[in-house]
Amino acid sequence: MPANKKHLTKSKSQRFAKISAGMLGGYMVTESLHIALAFWVNHLVVLMTLRFGGFILWVGLLILAFLAKNGWKVWGLYLLLTLFSCLMIYLGKIYNPII
Template identity: 50%
Template sequence: MPANKKYLTRSPWLRLSKILAGTVGGYAVTMSLHLFFTAFLPRENVIITACFTGYILWACLLLYAFIAPNVWRVWGLYFLLTIVLAMPYLLKFNP
């Protein structure tokens, strides 16, 4: 059964923005979250944990980019989360 046309994105630029927000933005948030953990936990444990939780979190963030009604809010949220989560790592390891 094909999808209902009224729920599909008509603009190819909006569709591309959702794809990029989900892939690139989701990856940036995932990596910055694990950088956040390396600022407080042993690096070896975080690397092993990132192998499992990284893909799951990235997949959820990718899905959220397509479910959200406004892609610009998704970009803003992912950018803000990336900066906030990476800040403890950057301040601790790069004085």
């Protein structure tokens, strides 16, 4: 039985935005968040958490991208979260020069 047309994405650009935001954007957010956490807490614990929690977070962000109406807004949100995590990485390097 085919899917109901009202639930399908109407344009190809929205479909591309959702797929790429879910796959690439979700991965970027997951990795940058865990790297930022590694600078602020014990990095060995964060690396062990990344093995399982990272995959769960990435899948959650992937699903979230498909639930949104606009894929480009999801890309914007994921890029902002990644940039915030990068700022935390930068500040972690300044305040913890040992790592």
